[in-house]
Amino acid sequence: MIKKRLIKLLSHAKKYIVYQVLFQWLALLCQVLIVAKIAGIIKDLFEKNLDIPGTRGAAIIILAAVAARFVCDYLSGKASFGASADVKQILRVKIHEKLLRLGASYREKISSAELVQMSVEGVEQLEIYFGKYLSQFIYSMIAPITLFVILFPVNAPASLVLLVCVPLIPAAIVAVQKIAKRLLSKYWGIYTQLGDSFLENLQGLTTLKIYEADGEKSRAMDEESERFRRITMKVLTMQLNSISVMDIVAYGGAALGMIVALFQFAGGGVDLKGVIMIILLASEFFIPLRLLGSFFHIAMNGMAASDKIFDFLDLPEPKQGGKRLPKRAFDISLEQVSFGYQEERLILQDVSMEIPSGSFVSVVGLSGSGKSTIAGILMGRNRGFKGKIHFGDISLKEIEEESLMEQVTLVKHDSYLFGGTIRENLLLGNPKATEKEMERVLWQVNLLGFVQEQKGLDTILLESGSNLSGGQRQRLSLARALLHDSPVYIFDEATSNIDMESEALIMKVIYSLAKTKTVFMISHRLANVTGSDCIYMLKDGRVSECGTHEELMGQGKAYAKLFMEQKALEEYGLREGGNLRESK
Template sequence: MKTYIRLLSFARPLSRFLTPFVLTSLIASVFGVLNFTLLIPLLSILFDQVNPAEMQKFLNQPPPSFATSPTGLFNYYFARVFQEYGKIGTLQFVCIVIVLSVLFSNLFKYLSVRQLESFKARMVAKLRETVFDKTLHLHLGFFSNERKGNLISRITTDVQEVENSIANTLSAASKEFFLLIGYIVALLSISVKLTLFAIIVIPISGGFIATLVRRMKRDAQEGQQRLSSLVSLFDETFGGMRVVKGFVAEGFILDKFRRENEGYRQAVRSLANRRELASPFSEVMGVAVVAGILLYGGSLVLSGQSDLTAAEFISYIAIFSQVTRPAKDISNAFSGSQRGVASGERVLELIDTQPAVQNKPGARTLSGFQQEIRVRNVSFAYNADTSVLQNISFDLSKGKTIALVGASGGGKSTIADLIPRFYDPTAGQILIDGIDLRDCTMESLRAQMGIVTQESILFNDTIFNNIAFGNAATETDVMEAARIANAHDFIMAQPNGYQTIIGDRGGKLSGGQRQRISIARAILKNPPILILDEATSALDTESEKLVQEALTRLMTNRTTLVIAHRLSTIQHADEILVVNQGRIVERGRHDELLTLDEGFYRKLSTMQSV
C-alpha cells in the first residue's frame, strides 16, 4: 500500500484530479443505481400493483424542495402523473425518467474517465521524468555496474505497467466502489433480511482474493526482471551486431534469448493464471448467491411470508445481479495491480538510489582555473577487494601537459576519471587551485574541462547539434570549431552539410570523422583543462594525422592530461608519468626516460619502434 500511495503522489496536487474524479464518479454511481431502482415502479405499473392509497399519501406531502431526497422527488411526481394521466401516462413518465437517468449516468461516467486519463497522463509523465532525472545524476560507477537494458526497461516498460495497473486500480477503488455501495444501500432499502443473507459471500471472496494477490506479486516481480533481461539482450545484440555476425554467433545469441524468453513466458503465464482465476471465482460465487436468493426469497414471496411484492422482488434480483460486476471489477483491478506495484517498486528503487559522488552542502562554485591541479597520495579501489591506484602524486600546472603511459589495465583511465570527479579517491586528495575537488560543485568543476575519449560518443542527431552539444552556439561558432578540428571539409561533403543526421552513435561516419567531431565539440566548449583519453589509438594512419593536428591546435595554451597509447604523440609533453599496476613507476620528459636502462618507458618505446 505504501508503494501504491507513493506512486499516486507523482500526480500532485492530487486534489486537482481526485476531487472532480470522485465527485463525477459518485454522481454517475447514483444515477447508475437509480436506473435499477426505477424498475420497481415500472414493474408495479405493468403488474397492475400500483396502490391508489399510497399514491394519495405521496400527494398529501408538502411540495418537493431542494432538501427533498431523489426518492421523495420521484414519488411525488410519480403520484401526480398517475393521478392525472393514468397508467399509460405513468408508464411513459417512468420510461422518460429511466432514459434521462441512463443519460446522466453515462455523461458523468465519461467526465470521470476524462479526469482519470488526465490523472494517469500527469502521474506517468512526472514519474518518467523523475526517474530519468535521478538516473542522469547518478555517479558514473552506477552505469558500469548496471545493465543498460535494465535501466531502459525500468524507465519504459515498468513505468508503462504503472500506468496500466495502478491507475486502473484507482478507478475501481473509487468509481466501482461507489457503485457497489450504492447497490448495497438500494438492496438494504428493499429487504434487509435478504441482503444480510447475500453478503456472506464477501468475506469468503475477500480471503481467496487476498491469497491470490500475495502470490501474484511474486510472479509479477519475476516477470519484470525477466523482461529487463530481454531488453538488455536486445540492446547488447543490436549494438554489437557486427561482432555477432563476425563470429557466427547467431545461434548462441538465439539460445540466450530462448532461455530468457521461456523464463518470462512462464512468469507471465503463472501471473495470468492466478489473475484470471479471480474473475470466474467472483462470478461463480455471485451467481450462487443469486440462486440462493431466488430459492430463499422466492419461497417467502410465493408462500406469502414476505412483505415484498413481486415487482420489488424482481427488482431486488435485478439489482443484486449488478452487484457482482463492480465487485468483480474491484477484485480484478486489485489482482491486476500487482504487476504495476512490482514495476513501481523497481522504478522507486531507481529513484531512491543515492549517487556515491554528489555535491556536499555548501560546496564552492569554481569561477575559473588559475594555477594547478595537485594529486596528493591518491589511492582508489572500485570495491574493497580490488585496489586500482596506490599512492599516486603529481602536479599539473596551468598551461602544461602531462602524459600518462603504460600497459592496459594499469590505472591510467582511472586517474583521468578522478580529475573531473567521476569517482572520489578512497584515500588522498585532489586539489584544484588549492581547493579539494570534494569541496567544489561538480557542475562548476566539469565546466572547466573538455574530454575527448578513445570512443567517440555521438548521438543520433545532426552534426551541428553534436558539435554544439550542451552549448547555445551559433552556426559561425560551430563551423569555426569544425575548421580547427579538421572536420569542416568532410562535413560540407555530407548530403545536408551540418544538418546531416549521423545515425545511432554516429554510425554513418568513419572513426576518424567521428573523432574530429568530438574534438570540435571540445573546441567549441573552449575549456581551460583538457583530458584526452587515447584519442588517436583506434585510427588509421591518415585519420590519426588529421586528428593529431586537430588535437595539437586544441591543446595550445591549455592545461592537458593525455593518456597515450602511441608514444610518438606525447614526445613533447612537459612530463610523462609511466603507470604500471596502479603505481607511477617512472616520470620525466621523453628524452630523459629513454636514458633509463631497463626502464619501462624505454621498453615500450623499443617495442613500438620495431
C-alpha cells in the first residue's frame, strides 16, 4: 500500500525512511549475532566443551551487540520522529499555500469545519504512515530475506518453510485492504459531516437556546454521533479480526518452521547450535510483518485522510491576476453582472453600476435582493460572476488579490475581533501604526475615553470581542478599518444590529470619510443613505431604480414607498417609546 503521489509530494521526508530501514536492519544483524553467540554457548555447555576465555569473549560480544542494538533502535526512533515532524510541517504548509491561492473565495469550495479537520486530524493520521508504516513496509521485505540468507547454510528445509510462510501475511493484509478502503472512506465522510454539524450548532447555540430548538438539534447530533459510533465499531471490528488472522499466520508459520527444524535435528540434518538459532530467530521472520499489520489500519486511515487532502489540493483555483491597483483613487464600474450559487437561481441579474472616484454610492433593497453579494464580488469572495467589473481601467479578474485587499477595505456588520488586546486588533489594519494614530481613530469612533478607563490599548478582548457591547465592537472594527487607510471603503450593513447612538456615530464617521475616499455603502435603512451621490435600488437581483435621494423620492416608485414605510415605522416607534416613558 504505497501511494506514489504522497511519496512524491513529501520527497524530503524519504531520507528519514531510509535511515529507519538502515538502523532496523543493523539492529536485526545485532540480534542474529546475539542469538548465534548464545546458541554457541548452549551447545558448548551441552557438549561439555565450555571454554571460559572463549565464553568470556562471547559474553563481551553479546553485550556489545546489545548496546549496538539499543543505539540502532534509538536512532531508528529518532528518524521516525524526524519523518513525522517533517510530514506534518510539509503538509500543513501545502494546505496553507493552497488556501492562500484559493483566496477569499475558498468557502465556495470547502467548508471551514472540513478544512480544520483535514488540517489537524487528517495530517496527524499521516504521521503514522510516514513515521512508522513506510519504513516498516520496506524492512518487512528485507528482514525475512536477510534471515533466509543467514539460516539457509544452517538448515535449508527449515529456512525454506519459514520463507514460504512469510507471504501469507501480506496476502491477508491485501484481502483486508479491499474491505478497509471502502469502510474508511465512509468513516471519513461521516466524521466530516459530524464535525460540520458540531461546529454549526456550537456557533448557533445562542440562537438555538432563544428558540428552544437546542433539544431538537441535540437529538439530531445524537443520531449523527450514533452513526459515527457504528461506523467506528465496524472499523475496530475489522481491525481486530484482521489482527487475529495475522497472528494465526505469524505464529503458525513460526511454529511450523520450528517443528521442521526439530525434525531435522532429530534426523541429524542440523546440529544443536543450528536448531537453537532457527528456533530463536523463527519469530523474527514474522515479527516485522506482524508489526506492519498493526500499523496498517492506522496507515489506511491516513490514506483515507490523504484522499481528502488531495481532493482539496486538486480544487480548481481561481485565475489570479498579476496586475496591481494604483495607490490613488479610481473609478469602479459593474457592467451586466450576473451571479448565482446555483445555475437555476440567479441572485444578481444584469446589474450595472458606476462608482466614480471620490463618490458616495449606496445600494438599498429588501432582504434577499442581492446587496451583500455585490460586496462579496467586489472583494473577490464570489468569483463565479458573469459580466465585467473594472477598477479604473483594470478588470477585477486581472487584479492581484493582495493588491485588491490593500486598496479596498470591507467593513461588515459582523467584522471579526480576535481574542487578545485592542492594540493587536488595531494593528491588523496597519501593522506600522503608532500609538498616537491608534488613539486618533479610537477618538474618531468615540471609543478613546472608554479604552483609557480600562487598560488603554492593552485592554484585553475575549474571543469575538464578546466582553464589548455590540455597538462598541462595531465601532472598534470601524477604527481598525480607518487605520487601513485605503482609497475605497465598502460598508456592508455596518450599522446593523447596534444601538441608535452607535449607529448615528458610525454614520457620522462614514459621511466624513466620504469627503476624501470612495465609499460604497450597503444598507437596509434608507435614512442612512439620503446624502449619497447616487443610490441604487435592487429588486429581485436587478437594479430597479437609481439616482439621488431627491430624484428617487420624486419618482414615487419602490424606493419612495420603502422610505416612507420605514420613516412611519420609526416615528411610530419613537412616539410609542415616548408614551411608555411618560406612563412610567
